[in-house]
Amino acid sequence: xxxxxxxxxxxxxxxxxxxxxxxxxxxxxxxxxxxxxxxxxxxxxxxxxxxxxxxxxxxxxxxxxxxxxxxxxxxxxxxxxxxxxxxxxxxxxxxxxxxxxxxxxxxxxxxxxxxxxxxxxxxxxxxxxxxxxxxxxxxxxxxxxxxxxxxxxxxxxxxxxxxxxxxxxxxxxxxxxxxxxxxxxxxxxxxxxxxxxxxxxxxxxxxxxxxxxxxxxxxxxxxxxxxxxxxxxxxxxxxxxxxxxxxxxxxxxxxxxxxxxxxxxxxxxxxxxxxxxxxxxxxxxxxxxxxxxxxxxxxxxxxxxxxxxxxxxxxxxxxxxxxxxxxxxxxxxxxxxxxxxxxxxxxxxxxxxxxxxxxxxxxxxx
Amino acid sequence: xxxxxxxxxxxxxxxxxxxxxxxxxxxxxxxxxxxxxxxxxxxxxxxxxxxxxxxxxxxxxxxxxxxxxxxxxxxxxxxxx
Ligand code: SF4
Numbered sequence: 001x002x003x004x005x006x007x008x009x010x011x012x013x014x015x016x017x018x019x020x021x022x023x024x025x026x027x028x029x030x031x032x033x034x035x036x037x038x039x040x041x042x043x044x045x046x047x048x049x050x051x052x053x054x055x056x057x058x059x060x061x062x063x064x065x066x067x068x069x070x071x072x073x074x075x076x077x078x079x080x081x082x083x084x085x086x087x088x089x090x091x092x093x094x095x096x097x098x099x100x101x102x103x104x105x106x107x108x109x110x111x112x113x114x115x116x117x118x119x120x121x122x123x124x125x126x127x128x129x130x131x132x133x134x135x136x137x138x139x140x141x142x143x144x145x146x147x148x149x150x151x152x153x154x155x156x157x158x159x160x161x162x163x164x165x166x167x168x169x170x171x172x173x174x175x176x177x178x179x180x181x182x183x184x185x186x187x188x189x190x191x192x193x194x195x196x197x198x199x200x201x202x203x204x205x206x207x208x209x210x211x212x213x214x215x216x217x218x219x220x221x222x223x224x225x226x227x228x229x230x231x232x233x234x235x236x237x238x239x240x241x242x243x244x245x246x247x248x249x250x251x252x253x254x255x256x257x258x259x260x261x262x263x264x265x266x267x268x269x270x271x272x273x274x275x276x277x278x279x280x281x282x283x284x285x286x287x288x289x290x291x292x293x294x295x296x297x298x299x300x301x302x303x304x305x306x307x308x309x310x311x312x313x314x315x316x317x318x319x320x321x322x323x324x325x326x327x328x329x330x331x332x333x334x335x336x337x338x339x340x341x342x343x344x345x346x347x348x349x350x351x352x353x354x355x356x357x358x359x360x361x362x363x364x365x366x
Numbered sequence: 367x368x369x370x371x372x373x374x375x376x377x378x379x380x381x382x383x384x385x386x387x388x389x390x391x392x393x394x395x396x397x398x399x400x401x402x403x404x405x406x407x408x409x410x411x412x413x414x415x416x417x418x419x420x421x422x423x424x425x426x427x428x429x430x431x432x433x434x435x436x437x438x439x440x441x442x443x444x445x446x447x
Contacts, residue, residue, distance in 0.1 A: 033368075034368075035368065035369045062368070088413075115413070116395075116413050116414025116415070117413065117414065118414045118415075119414070138368060138413070139368055141368030141370065141412050141413075141417060142368055142413050144399050144417065145396075145399070145412065145413040145414060145417070146413075148396060148398045148399060148415060152398075191368070193368045193369065193370045193410065193412060193417070194368060196370070196410060196417055196418040197417060197418070219369075248420055248421045248424035248425075249370075249410055249420045249424075250418075251418075255400070255417060255418050257399055257400065257401055258399040258400075258417055258418075261398070261399060347369070
């Protein structure tokens with residue numbers, strides 16, 4: 001376990017922890033973002049906050065919330081003759097109905113790992129005889145980048161570049177959580193980089209309609225503790241609002257240019273989230289005029305979702321259980337042989353807990 | 367979700383592209399999603415695109431902590447690369 005004096009600014013952090021204790025009531029806040037989950041686990045904040053603040057992880061890893069059916073569809077596309085599927089690396093080992101993309105690749109499917117959709121576009125330019133499909137997963141941080149790549153493809157007449165859009169939108173998911181009967185959270189730690197694009201204003205409904213506060217936070221331990229202090233102050237004062245702690249990267253209005261590019265290419269559509277089911281207008285599909293680049297419109301036969309493997313990712317993503325409450329955690333399911341996506345992605349909640357909060361022989365320390 | 371890394375713009379290139387430096391490594395990215403980024407500006411880079419401009423000093427601070435994430439992902443580059 002990491003203690004507070006290992007931090008680079010121990011005094012600051014100690015002060016913040018004292019402040020949280022001084023405010024003096026118990027609260028539970030949801031960190032929506034996988035990068036926050038990772039940062040919290042990495043800094044060992046959960047045990048330090050025990051007895052005061054419970055941090056519950058939410059559906060903030062785009063790989064993790066991708067439905068099994070959508071992964072099956074991606075794998076089916078990768079198996080088509082003359083198709084290369086380009087994807088971010090963390091999708092490779094997520095189990096679909098019949099195995100993973102990585103297994104499909106070892107059976108001969110053309111799958112390429114890329115850092116950027118621009119690399120996928122380059123693959124398409126270099127090999128006009130193949131159809132290159134970019135597997136578009138991600139939230140509002142990523143969708144503008146994919147949209148910009150598609151606009152470039154269209155401008156340059158790269159007709160063999162396609163996108164399978166599995167993108168998801170954060171605000172509708174927060175709404176869906178708040179509408180769940182058993183959801184009881186005192187406030188949200190809101191995602192920093194999604195908000196760099198969206199702006200803090202996009203979350204005002206949290207306070208206005210649900211009376212729940214939210215703070216957009218950065219990714220250092222000090223950012224997170226400061227945001228928690230802000231949430232506790234709001235809660236104590238009985239006044240919910242949405243504020244920005246991560247002011248070095250997030251503006252109230254976000255990045256209008258990135259949003260305009262995203263909106264030019266995509267329009268909201270219903271989407272299926274692992275754990276949350278189908279949420280209206282929570283995904284992005286290509287607009288009609290981009291249909292020639294839409295791999296989502298291709299007819300492919302994708303297998304039905306496999307039977308229950310015992311994975312509780314759905315419950316983990318809604319904050320109903322913590323990873324160690326899953327019977328498979330650290331037994332049948334580890335980062336080396338993951339059963340569910342939450343253990344695959346570096347930013348998955350189960351992987352974060354496994355890497356930092358869990359010690360062999362000691363059990364869970366949080 | 368969606369880790370973005372602060373980087374310094376070191377060279378402007380054709381077609382809205384730029385060279386940025388991230389922790390001593392130079393990388394080509396697109397500036398298509400930000401307004402008027404200049405040499406010396408810091409930008410947040412995600413999936414090969416600058417998604418927002420950031421304050422230089424703060425960016426340096428954030429960079430340090432991100433270095434530790436880099437070697438954690440053994441599955442290869444992710445959304446967060
Ligand atoms: S520990 Fe593994 S099986 Fe259990 S919920 Fe997490 S990813 Fe799924």
